Amino acid sequence: xxxxIKKKTLxxxxxxxxxxxxxxxxxxxxxxxxxxxxxAGTFHPATTLRSLGPxxxxxxxxxxxxxxxxxxxxxxxxRLQHYYQFQVLIKPSPKExxxxxxxxxxxxxxxHEEHDIRFVEDDWESPTLGAAGxxxxxxxxxxxxxxxxxxxxxxxxxCKPVSVEITYGxxxxxxxIQNKKSxxxxxxxxxxxxxxxxxxxSEKEFSAYNFEYANTDNLFKIFEMFEEETKLLVEKKISxxxxxxxxxxxxxxxxLDARGVISVAQRAEYIARIRELTKSIGKVWIESQS
Amino acid sequence: xxxxxVELFSExxxxxxxxxxxxxxxxxxxxxxxxxxxxxxxNFNVYSTPNRLVLHVDKIPNExxxxxxxxxxxxxxxxxxxxxxxxxxxxxxxxxxxxxxxEKGEFYFFNKESRKIKVSDLLEKNLSEILxxxxxxxxxxxxxxxxxxxxxxKSILAIFNKKPLxxxxxxxxxxxxxxxxxxxxxxxxxxxxxxxxxxxFKQKGIFIDQDLRKKIIQNKINEIINKKNLKIEQNDxxxxxxxxxxxxPAVIVCDFDKKFLNIPSEILITTMQSHQKYLPxxxxxNNLTNNFFVVSxxxxxxxxxxxxxxRVIEARLSDAEFFWExxxxxxxxxxxxxxxxxxxxxxxxxxxxxxxxxxxxxxxxSDDFLIxxxxxxIASSICKVDLMxxxxxxxxxxxxxxxxxxxxxxxFDKEVCLAVSEQYLPNGMESKLPKKMYxxxxxxxxxxxxxxxFFGINLKPTSSKDPYTIRRMAISLIRLIVENEIxxxxxxxxxYTCSVYRDQGYxxxxxxxxNELSDFIIERLKNYLKEKKIRQDIIESSTFLIxxxxxxxxxxxxxxxxxxxxxxxxxxxxxxxxxxxxxxNAEEKMSTKSLGFxxxxxxxxxxxxxxxxxxxxxxxxxxxxxxxxxxxxxxKILSSIKNEVNDFFDxxxxxxxxxxxxxxxxxxxxxxxxxxxxxFNFSKIEA
Numbered sequence: 020x021x022x023x024i025k026k027k028t029l030x031x032x033x034x035x036x037x038x039x040x041x042x043x044x045x046x047x048x049x050x051x052x053x054x055x056x057x058x059a060g061t062f063h064p065a066t067t068l069r070s071l072g073p074x075x076x077x078x079x080x081x082x083x084x085x086x087x088x089x090x091x092x093x094x095x096x097x098r099l100q101h102y103y104q105f106q107v108l109i110k111p112s113p114k115e116x117x118x119x120x121x122x123x124x125x126x127x128x129x130x131h132e133e134h135d136i137r138f139v140e141d142d143w144e145s146p147t148l149g150a151a152g153x154x155x156x157x158x159x160x161x162x163x164x165x166x167x168x169x170x171x172x173x174x175x176x177x178c179k180p181v182s183v184e185i186t187y188g189x190x191x192x193x194x195x196i197q198n199k200k201s202x203x204x205x206x207x208x209x210x211x212x213x214x215x216x217x218x219x220x221s222e223k224e225f226s227a228y229n230f231e232y233a234n235t236d237n238l239f240k241i242f243e244m245f246e247e248e249t250k251l252l253v254e255k256k257i258s259x260x261x262x263x264x265x266x267x268x269x270x271x272x273x274x275l276d277a278r279g280v281i282s283v284a285q286r287a288e289y290i291a292r293i294r295e296l297t298k299s300i301g302k303v304w305i306e307s308q309s
Numbered sequence: 310x311x312x313x314x315v316e317l318f319s320e321x322x323x324x325x326x327x328x329x330x331x332x333x334x335x336x337x338x339x340x341x342x343x344x345x346x347x348x349x350x351x352n353f354n355v356y357s358t359p360n361r362l363v364l365h366v367d368k369i370p371n372e373x374x375x376x377x378x379x380x381x382x383x384x385x386x387x388x389x390x391x392x393x394x395x396x397x398x399x400x401x402x403x404x405x406x407x408x409x410x411x412e413k414g415e416f417y418f419f420n421k422e423s424r425k426i427k428v429s430d431l432l433e434k435n436l437s438e439i440l441x442x443x444x445x446x447x448x449x450x451x452x453x454x455x456x457x458x459x460x461x462x463k464s465i466l467a468i469f470n471k472k473p474l475x476x477x478x479x480x481x482x483x484x485x486x487x488x489x490x491x492x493x494x495x496x497x498x499x500x501x502x503x504x505x506x507x508x509x510f511k512q513k514g515i516f517i518d519q520d521l522r523k524k525i526i527q528n529k530i531n532e533i534i535n536k537k538n539l540k541i542e543q544n545d546x547x548x549x550x551x552x553x554x555x556x557x558p559a560v561i562v563c564d565f566d567k568k569f570l571n572i573p574s575e576i577l578i579t580t581m582q583s584h585q586k587y588l589p590x591x592x593x594x595n596n597l598t599n600n601f602f603v604v605s606x607x608x609x610x611x612x613x614x615x616x617x618x619x620r621v622i623e624a625r626l627s628d629a630e631f632f633w634e635x636x637x638x639x640x641x642x643x644x645x646x647x648x649x650x651x652x653x654x655x656x657x658x659x660x661x662x663x664x665x666x667x668x669x670x671x672x673x674x675s676d677d678f679l680i681x682x683x684x685x686x687i688a689s690s691i692c693k694v695d696l697m698x699x700x701x702x703x704x705x706x707x708x709x710x711x712x713x714x715x716x717x718x719x720x721f722d723k724e725v726c727l728a729v730s731e732q733y734l735p736n737g738m739e740s741k742l743p744k745k746m747y748x749x750x751x752x753x754x755x756x757x758x759x760x761x762x763f764f765g766i767n768l769k770p771t772s773s774k775d776p777y778t779i780r781r782m783a784i785s786l787i788r789l790i791v792e793n794e795i796x797x798x799x800x801x802x803x804x805y806t807c808s809v810y811r812d813q814g815y816x817x818x819x820x821x822x823x824n825e826l827s828d829f830i831i832e833r834l835k836n837y838l839k840e841k842k843i844r845q846d847i848i849e850s851s852t853f854l855i856x857x858x859x860x861x862x863x864x865x866x867x868x869x870x871x872x873x874x875x876x877x878x879x880x881x882x883x884x885x886x887x888x889x890x891x892x893x894n895a896e897e898k899m900s901t902k903s904l905g906f907x908x909x910x911x912x913x914x915x916x917x918x919x920x921x922x923x924x925x926x927x928x929x930x931x932x933x934x935x936x937x938x939x940x941x942x943x944x945k946i947l948s949s950i951k952n953e954v955n956d957f958f959d960x961x962x963x964x965x966x967x968x969x970x971x972x973x974x975x976x977x978x979x980x981x982x983x984x985x986x987x988x989f990n991f992s993k994i995e996a
Binding site: 095096097111112113114115117118121122131132133134135136137138139140142153155159160161162169171179180181183195198200279282 | 320321323324326359447449450451452453460461463492493494495554585587603605606607609610611613614616617618620621622623624627628631650651652
């Protein structure tokens with residue numbers, strides 16, 4: 020019998036290291052996560068604001084992403100209220116971006132000649148960011164592992180030049196690489212630490228906070244305060260601090276949504292309010308770029 | 310004779326955009342050949358894979374001859390500059406220009422001699438414009454370029470008569486090369502003709518022709534299902550989508566754990582079809598099996614693709630199972646109150662408000678349908694509860710269906726469960742139509758409530774926009790009524806719906822809603838009849854001045870007349886009517902002074918008497934009809950007047966010298982027309 024040499028399983032942290040190294044070699048600025056609660060890597064100012072305006076820009080970073088409504092108290096093997104995205108943003112979108120992307124998969128052990136890699140239509144829209152893009156979700160043997168988007172619009176402004184955004188869902192990707200059925204079984208490092216060891220308690224407690232304990236009266240007030248602050252900072256023409264305040268609004272809104280205290284009609288109204296903030300910040304940012 | 314061969318290589322273009330681009334390119338290139346009077350093989354094809362849009366036209370001449378033509382220039386009195394421009398643009402000299410008189414005065418002319426033009430030159434000049442004219446349903450920009458395309462366009466290969474065509478399309482220069490590897494976009498290769506291109510890719514297992522790919526996939530699937538004694542559901546939309554998301558199709562049979570077959574099959578099927586583009590299989594008794602097909606874009610030599618896809622479906626089905634187990638035991642009745650927290654639509658209250666209205670409405674309908682009031686009220690009360698379940702959150706397209714399963718699990722009456730399942734049906738022209746009275750009643754009340762509500766808050770569709778799919782709702786309402794042959798007083802139901810809204814405190818302009826909604830539904834009925842391929846004049850006449858309560862009648866009559874108009878009973882009826890009405894039309898003044906009947910005492914001959922008697926017989930027939938008119942029978946009776954009418958016209962001169970006799974004869978013909986109009990407005994029918 021021919022015995023195969025078993026390859027060492029790529030740990031969660033090694034997956035991140037490899038992607039960082041790969042995109043670093045492609046000339047990307049490797050940033051660290053933004054230090055505010057955001058719903059996705061796209062909200063990092065290095066994507067939202069930097070995708071606006073004429074200046075070229077290349078970056079890659081990990082971004083913890085919070086989706087309060089997706090919390091399941093750590094009981095569901097596929098859902099988390101806090102997870103990691105690996106985000107790449109390049110402006111203008113390079114000609115060989117598909118090749119770069121497929122090679123990045125090789126760097127974490129997924130060879131496109133052995134797997135059914137598919138680019139499946141998935142146009143993206145973020146109502147709160149006033150953003151829209153065309154692109155795909157990338158499937159690897161039927162599993163969605165990446166979002167691949169050409170930004171057409173951001174903060175209500177047409178993108179010129181167009182940026183390309185690649186967002187890897189790190190947990191999904193690692194579950195695929197490590198062949199795990201539950202996110203909590205993922206191997207975090209070579210010492211045998213698992214995702215469960217690191218995050219299970221957090222999932223449980225934050226689900227309780229998001230769904231049960233968050234003080235909604237206060238949150239409604241806080242939202243107003245952050246909104247007011249954003250507007251003030253926009254007037255002062257300092258876009259980055261204004262954007263921070265706007266991100267805080269967005270997160271407060273997400274918690275209120277998870278608490279189930281926002282009706283459908285109200286929901287649309289809150290989203291529109293955040294969008295208006297983003298748009299006004301985008302304007303100030305663009306002015307600062309020229 | 311030569312071939313034109315163009316390949317546009319891009320990043321992966323979505324399936325429906327490929328279809329749209331193929332059609333557009335085909336249309337544009339065809340127009341180009343026709344406009345330039347170039348012969349071409351009209352049976353040409355446009356092919357596509359996700360990355361390649363390929364045009365191939367053969368039997369094109371290398372040259373075309375343009376016959377000589379006189380080109381009109383400026384007026385002789387125009388400024389000299391105009392003449393200079395004319396000379397320059399025609400690449401000629403002053404000596405070759407001549408003057409000529411026309412209707413509009415004297416002009417300069419130039420005689421352009423007949424000449425030959427190379428088709429390749431014309432193509433090089435025009436291809437860029439032809440490509441630009443492709444109207445994408447959705448397109449994008451990328452990098453720094455201004456070009457719009459379905460997805461980033463990378464290269465253009467263009468060949469005519471085995472030689473490259475050179476043109477620029479925005480930032481891209483055409484060439485005779487393309488990428489061999491679609492993934493890494495590497496390995497440029499030269500191709501000089503379509504045949505060698507096809508052959509080259511075929512050797513790599515890649516099929517450019519979408520129809521061929523479809524055949525390959527279907528053959529492989531058929532081979533396997535025959536062997537395994539399975540069936541698949543005919544699903545053209547899904548197959549066509551799959552065909553357009555692979556270039557190298559490989560069919561893989563996968564399976565999932567049989568325990569998941571305990572989940573309602575709709576959930577499994579939706580997961581497989583809509584979310585994963587898998588093809589589910591069924592046994593000979595039409596029960597879903599745990600086998601399914603994946604069409605991969607790569608040969609699964611190491612088994613990774615099968616394994617990966619099986620893992621994905623297991624994860625998705627575990628999720629679905631978890632939600633199903635959780636939701637099915639949550640008491641539907643106890644949850645009804647929670648619908649108060651869910652907004653139905655801004656200005657139309659919560660879903661709780663909506664089901665209260667539906668309950669009253671369906672209860673009223675139940676009297677007409679002779680069904681149990683209790684049951685339909687229960688169905689109305691619980692029908693929207695599933696909207697709050699995790700399962701509908703995950704599978705919004707299964708709203709209603711999921712609710713039906715919950716109801717079944719919780720032991721509700723069979724008819725109630727089915728009504729909840731089918732409450733959203735039909736959904737437009739093509740969709741399945743509920744037949745059971747409880748389902749029809751619930752669906753009707755849902756749609757009526759929505760229509761009245763949306764008209765109440767003035768969100769009517771405009772000519773171009775219908776974001777709330779109100780047209781589709783109205784079409785569905787019409788289908789429920791006419792295809793199930795339901796006799797209901799729609800007008801009263803709308804009035805009642807308005808009053809139910811009013812009881813809840815909505816201040817709608819009820820008169821306005823009734824008028825507008827009535828016009829709207831009749832317009833939709835016309836549209837519906839058009840879809841049913843009814844002749845336009847029949848549609849116009851059957852819907853002329855009808856009320857809402859007559860839509861079933863109008864539908865049946867127009868169907869009957871459409872079917873028979875070319876047959877004897879239709880033809881003769883119309884002929885008799887037209888002969889009479891033509892004369893009346895010629896004597897238009899007559900109609901205003903019509904008494905409405907003829908005086909038998911003034912008849913001069915038997916032909917008049919016989920026609921009079923026949924008309925009265927027909928009138929008696931119409932009076933004797935109670936509820937269930939047989940429209941074909943009526944038409945037959947109308948057509949039976951043929952002999953009396955022919956005899957009358959052959960032997961009687963309407964235009965008698967005696968004005969009183971003449972008038973009486975016109976009255977007789979008027980009686981005939983009025984009697985016929987009673988059945989159908991024949992005046993709008995074209996003979």
